[in-house]
Amino acid sequence: MAANQVLVQFRVDGDLKNEVSEIYNALGMDLPTAFRMFMVRSKMVRGIPFATTLPETRVTRAEGLAAFEELRQQASDVPEMTLDEINAEIAEVRKNRR
Numbered sequence: 001m002a003a004n005q006v007l008v009q010f011r012v013d014g015d016l017k018n019e020v021s022e023i024y025n026a027l028g029m030d031l032p033t034a035f036r037m038f039m040v041r042s043k044m045v046r047g048i049p050f051a052t053t054l055p056e057t058r059v060t061r062a063e064g065l066a067a068f069e070e071l072r073q074q075a076s077d078v079p080e081m082t083l084d085e086i087n088a089e090i091a092e093v094r095k096n097r098r
Contacts, residue, residue: 008035 017031024034041049059067081089 020034021031024031027034029037038049
């Protein structure tokens, strides 16, 4: 690490910070390390180190809720299964994989 270190501070939503910290902890690093990696990679690519394009289509909240309701209706026709039936189905799939 270079001798000329500076402190970088910024504000972010607490829930977002906690969720992202959990992700990086699972990867074996802390948040400051992840941000240093982001900055080093930004320097290497001379820009933001990931795609920053907008999606071709946008889904509105109403469209998302309508799609969710449609899927929920489709799922309501699925018969209930007991735990034994679920486990038997899983066992059959695992057996067929071998």
